Amino acid sequence: MYKVCWPKGYSDINLLVAMDDAIDDGVDVLSISIGGASNGFFDNSFAIGSFHAMKKGIFVACSAGNSGPDLYTVQNTTPWIMTAAIANLGYGAGQIDPVSALHPGLIYDLSKFDYIRFLCEEGYSGTTLRLFTKDNTDCASVPDIGGDDSLNYPSMYYQFQNPNTSINVVFHRTITNVGLKNSIYKATVKALRNLKVSIILNVLAFS
Structure with a gap:
């Protein structure tokens, strides 16, 4: 303590x-x-x-x-x-x-470089970024994962000012199977009435 x-x-x-x-x-x-x-x-x-x-x-x-x-x-x-x-x-x-966390099945890996990418997206660069990270970090050396956010998070977040505006947002995610070797995962979506969500690769099969 x-x-x-x-x-x-x-x-x-x-x-x-x-x-x-x-x-x-x-x-x-x-x-x-x-x-x-x-x-x-x-x-x-x-x-x-x-x-x-x-x-x-x-x-x-x-x-x-x-x-x-x-x-x-x-x-x-x-x-x-x-x-x-x-x-x-x-x-x-x-x-x-907490119960499901004992057997997560799929996990979203995050490293220091994912968070540095997030800081770069937030406008940190050069001396300011290096003062924060305490190393020779350079935004140009951090790979871009594409999409409309910069974190490999389970949740997906996009902020816009006008709720009546039409938007087109893309989120990219990378996951690792830590469950059973022979597993099949299916993605399901429960969306609001005026929100259309499409998932590319909505079924993942591991063998």
Whole structure:
């Protein structure tokens, strides 16, 4: 356990030092029950500290905050963090099913480079990107996966301003079978009335 909070709150320095200590101690999981504003990544101590934990293979879970259930009140929405709340786990990448997680079948692999691609899509580049990642990262060297988002996430998200606008959005995903060797997976879609969803390769067979 690492103490970062005091009677008047916490500071970014205390949080980052505690996370660095935890990384150096070789922890496997970091659970942080502190809400953090969902502002830019570069000035977000949760985003910075958890990114470096992720690079070491450490799973980071953070509180979604206590400002809900209104819109835009979820905190700690950084994609390399699992954002959790008591009533509605796993905001970032879909709902969490602890029982099914024991036998996931298909998994969506994510690495440091997937998150760097995400940062590049968000406009980070050059010195700013290298200051964040603490390495010689270059957006030009990160492969493009195509589609309208940059993360190999189970959930698919697209934001538009006018709900009456017609849109055409493409999402690309890569998955790995960790279930039975001889498995068949079929994709089904439950869409809203005015939303048409097509899946290319809606059946995957492994043998």
